[in-house]
Amino acid sequence: MNNSSYIPDCNDCSLLYHSVFKHLKKEELDRVNYEKECYSYKRGKIIYNEGSRINGFYCINKGIIKIYKTGVDGKGQIIRFAKRGEIIAYRSVLSNEVACTSAKVIEDAVFCFISGETLVSLIKNNGDFSLELIKLICLELGEANSYITDIAQKTVRARLAEILIHLKNEFGVNDDGVLKISLTRQELANIVGTATESVIRLLSEFKTDSLIELNGRQIKILDEQRLIRIVNLF
Amino acid sequence: MNNSSYIPDCNDCSLLYHSVFKHLKKEELDRVNYEKECYSYKRGKIIYNEGSRINGFYCINKGIIKIYKTGVDGKGQIIRFAKRGEIIAYRSVLSNEVACTSAKVIEDAVFCFISGETLVSLIKNNGDFSLELIKLICLELGEANSYITDIAQKTVRARLAEILIHLKNEFGVNDDGVLKISLTRQELANIVGTATESVIRLLSEFKTDSLIELNGRQIKILDEQRLIRIVNLF
DNA sequence: CGTGTGATTGACGCCTGTCAACGTCTGTGG
DNA sequence: CCACAGACGTTGACAGGCGTCAATCACACG
Numbered sequence A, B: 001m002n003n004s005s006y007i008p009d010c011n012d013c014s015l016l017y018h019s020v021f022k023h024l025k026k027e028e029l030d031r032v033n034y035e036k037e038c039y040s041y042k043r044g045k046i047i048y049n050e051g052s053r054i055n056g057f058y059c060i061n062k063g064i065i066k067i068y069k070t071g072v073d074g075k076g077q078i079i080r081f082a083k084r085g086e087i088i089a090y091r092s093v094l095s096n097e098v099a100c101t102s103a104k105v106i107e108d109a110v111f112c113f114i115s116g117e118t119l120v121s122l123i124k125n126n127g128d129f130s131l132e133l134i135k136l137i138c139l140e141l142g143e144a145n146s147y148i149t150d151i152a153q154k155t156v157r158a159r160l161a162e163i164l165i166h167l168k169n170e171f172g173v174n175d176d177g178v179l180k181i182s183l184t185r186q187e188l189a190n191i192v193g194t195a196t197e198s199v200i201r202l203l204s205e206f207k208t209d210s211l212i213e214l215n216g217r218q219i220k221i222l223d224e225q226r227l228i229r230i231v232n233l234f
Numbered sequence C: 001c002g003t004g005t006g007a008t009t010g011a012c013g014c015c016t017g018t019c020a021a022c023g024t025c026t027g028t029g030g
Numbered sequence D: 001c002c003a004c005a006g007a008c009g010t011t012g013a014c015a016g017g018c019g020t021c022a023a024t025c026a027c028a029c030g
Helices: A010-016 A028-035 A090-097 A114-124 A127-155 A157-169 A185-192 A196-208 A222-230 B008-015 B026-035 B090-095 B115-125 B127-153 B156-169 B183-194 B196-208 B222-229
Strands: A036-039 A046-048 A056-070 A076-082 A102-115 A212-215 A219-222 B036-042 B046-048 B057-072 B078-084 B102-115 B212-215 B219-221
Touching: A010 A028, A010 A056, A028 A219, A028 B115, A036 B008, A046 A212, A056 A114, A056 B127, A076 A127, A076 A185, A076 B127, A090 A127, A090 B127, A102 A114, A114 A127, A114 B115, A114 B127, A127 A157, A127 B078, A127 B090, A127 B127, A157 A185, A157 A196, A157 A219, A157 A222, A185 A196, A196 A212, B008 B026, B008 B057, B026 B115, B057 B090, B078 B127, B078 B183, B078 B196, B078 B222, B090 B115, B090 B127, B102 B115, B102 B183, B115 B127, B115 B156, B127 B156, B156 B183, B156 B219, B156 B222, B183 B196, B196 B212
Parallel strands: none
Antiparallel strands: A036 A102, A046 A102, A056 A076, A056 A102, A212 A219, B036 B102, B046 B102, B057 B078, B057 B102, B212 B219
């Protein structure tokens, strides 16, 4: 099945973008490339929902996906983002549980679906791939642990400053210095774990203090050093 | 090297307690069993420190270990506990980074050290083991993600109630209904992500409301249903 | 018996969430 | 072309949860 205007070639993903597939043997990659189903989704479209059973995982070829949980009172909590070369939903398949997160496109995306059996088969038969995948998951786990400490101990102000820097590092900036990723105030709040109003107020403060420049959803970091100082403040 | 009064046999760990090693072949397990170094630590002793380089991982044979990060102002954040049959420190070895957490014994423990090379070798050569290990890490990742949502959205009160129930489920209760795991107020605070005084005040409240019974560090859950209601309150 | 660690309680204040009102922008349909 | 709805952004008022500081108590241990 194919839902995409063009079909990405796995060789691009794996070789050019250092994805987890870089250790696959030629025939394994061919199998993945042959078997995969491709999709092209616009911003706002949901890839999978919390609680649903997924029998495979997705590899992002283009765009940005937000992975989030729905918590108390329906409020969302963004766990992480996924972009080109990264994989999502592997956790549910491997631990054989229903999805514990939802995934929504926030920047028009192209991505491929690969079955869980294929993933398990690759893990069982290719030790280098296994090791690479484990490293990847361990990395994600380490980040999650750091975030727990942050969110439990730092003020909303510090966390927001941290997120801005993090977004710059992960997604980069345009020629004019504006963060490439575009998020609503509510989405920012759902990363930081606070109320939309708080994000707005703090962004305004940052602007007043000449730390950032605001133009709607466009955010430009003016003084990264002072922002970092805020992150480490307590 | 051996620091322990007795040397645990890996066959006990793996077969009796469903550890991640259950899929090892006889000769692999023998290798681990032969190579491992055993230690016996009392409460309070540190197994490894955040920032140190570890070239192996530990398998817990007895006791309870707390895994924690040191955050803002030296305040600790407990990430998880490890008990019999569980493994710790594998993340650092596999992602080839320095440890991002510290590990301290909170109930007299016996545990074994196994080198990172052995772990990598097992992963590369035994697909079933790899898969099992991945499932384990995915489980931990899922829990971390849930905790991020909790800590970001729930009140301290709800989180404390949740932790009490969690501790009961993970470590069980004695014949008299008292939680088996014994924690200081500060340790409880470091799980929940709050101040020691807040934990004390809330525990007192719970006691006043006949939800729990307190006797120093001994905590007995009297009304689990109402505690659960507090968890889901908002 | 002095010392130290942990537990408790009270006072105080600020950060932050909630509620409400209003402005802005975009797309849609008449 | 305009009216309208709906999503998003902004600002102000307000209360209360929770962190911080400080003093005191309890208990174990050398």
